[in-house]
Amino acid sequence: MLRRSAALLPLALAAVLAAGCAPVERAAETPSPASPSSDASSPTPTPTPNLEPVRAFDGDCDQMLTIEQRDELLGAGSITVAEQMALWEPERPVPVGADPVGTAGGLACTWYAAEGSEPAAGVRNLTTMVLPAAAVTNEIAAAYSVAFCEPNYDASACRLGVRVGDDWVSATVGSEVYEAPEELLSAAVEAVSRNLASATKPRPADRTDQTWSIPDCVELGEAIGLEDIVGPYRHGYWEGSEQPEDVLFASAGIARTCPMFSDSERLDYNTHDFRILSPLVAPGLGWQWNQLRTGAAETAVAVEVAGAADSFGVDPGYGSVRVFATDGTNIASMWSQDAEVAAEVLSRMLTALSR
Template identity: 35%
Template sequence: MGSLRLRRSFRAAAAVLVTTFVLAGCASTPAAQPAPAPSSSLPDATPPPTPEATGPVAAFGGACENVLTSEQAVSILGAGAMEKEAWFEEVSSPAAGRLQSLPITTLGGIECEWVAAEGAELPEGMSSISIVALPADAVVEVDFTEAFCEPSYDAVNCRMSRAHDGVWLMARAGWYLESAPVEQLDAALTAAAANLASFPPPVASVRDAAWWELPSCDDVAAGIRLTELLRADFHSGFWEGSPQPEHKLLDDAGVLRLCPWSTDVTHLAPEDPSHIVTLEIMPGAAVWWDDVVTHPSASPVTIAGAEEGIIVNNRDVLATDGVNVLRVYSGDAHEDDSGLIVPLAERALAVLNGS
């Protein structure tokens, strides 16, 4: 899961001072009586308390350079380490940059990754380190206080977590590790924890009635008539690999439901292509929509039922109804999958909005 910077607007309240002028009459009126002595019970001059933030307020101010400084990243990964967005721009065309959906931001969280330079002296198989930060009360049933490694597609990632001042921090090391690099994981967590005090604590968005409820993937597949779209039966679940702890965490928190599907090629007509498609349902995620639409390869696209939609590289669609966000993307090598993912997005929006 990658990173994008969260943009926030803060509205300042303006105080209006109203002064009333009283004009006196002419000399024919009786002399004015002395004004009464001021009352000893003066109004309370203490300003009202600042309302509690309703969220989201991003951890570390929403910026990866606040999570780990460049010096801290270098101390963990060695000389030449850089934040992944900068690394990606260096090794690829910026216009081909990754389109990231970040439901973690809905929880007031942030996820950042740093990549080691080639040849860095690190434990065998380690090439990067990531930090995930969330309000501690948003995290349930995910605990890596002891370092733990597990496969992810063709990689093995190792994770370790701790809570600090009401913030849950998780460090993740990759790429193909035989054992947990405890020294680097611990150093990353310690450095991030030390930086927390410089920024406001994270706050999750407050759920309201306009947020989608998370339906089961089977119910969505039936509602959008997925067999009709794929022109074949399909498999539910990852084509390869497995759900990661971050997916479970966001699903348990009610901000992401990931639905991966793939064509059952055993019942595919010879003239029809196979497909791997993934649907991401993200209640309340429109809070970070402005960050998504600025992607260098994003183009506007009309999606029935959406307030706004974008498409990237003809294989990645996001749509919002102004509160929630839906993403559909293809894992195929076809040059243009818009004829599949746009109708799929439109049908999914209709299902989610009960129309």
């Protein structure tokens, strides 16, 4: 129910030979040894799947937009996400996050304007993204072909997306932007598009029999018996709402977040704590496992997830742990104040999604 086969069925060609010649008298000949029939030739081997995607711009944000282009868009002194996080919390290592965009061969990069710089009203950051156009539904492409803004918790972001050949290029600005800066968004898309013309083109990782399908969150919660672990719960966001990127990634088959939270009206606080959960399902993200492992080395903690090929936790010191688990092809992860609860939820997810 929660798994879709991606195997390709081989095609067989059959040839029928017919002869219609009149009989002719001829001298007896010694028969020649029979040669193998072409119909008995060995079958064509199944191509080895490409489990590693080929990423736009080779996965390099500096190729997507040069420093000069970023400064032209955001103002002099623009900085990367890692540089911004280091300014906010210089004592903490910069974490490596799950990157489902890469599974589709795409690349998403974010930069921040320098302190005191505001290229347009309310704009503090810029994200540009490239995906194969085939990964973007017609509805999403049409919706963001014109720049407009949408709320995100207590902030707002504005987006624009344009098809460029076989690819789709988008730009997003935040954090308190309530009127779309069309000139800035268009300039960002145009700059990325110019660079893309001579860059590595994206190629998704191949799907296999082991690649999960995107689950229905309600069905997934029931399949794993989530209420047995956390008590009564409700689906949806405790605060905020689903963002366009969430819809895009789910429709592309590369990621789905299933937000859930305890149902306070039915919860027995003597037996269960109030929890806010957002487990991530990332089909085909196994290609990033080593990067996640290496990037989390400074804050990694041992967490065993039953049934996983490998698992670990990341403890950044906020009082909660993010647990990652993989079956070798796919990745699931979840934040929780209780690593054991996260491990149990993820273990059941791996079983349910692999059926």
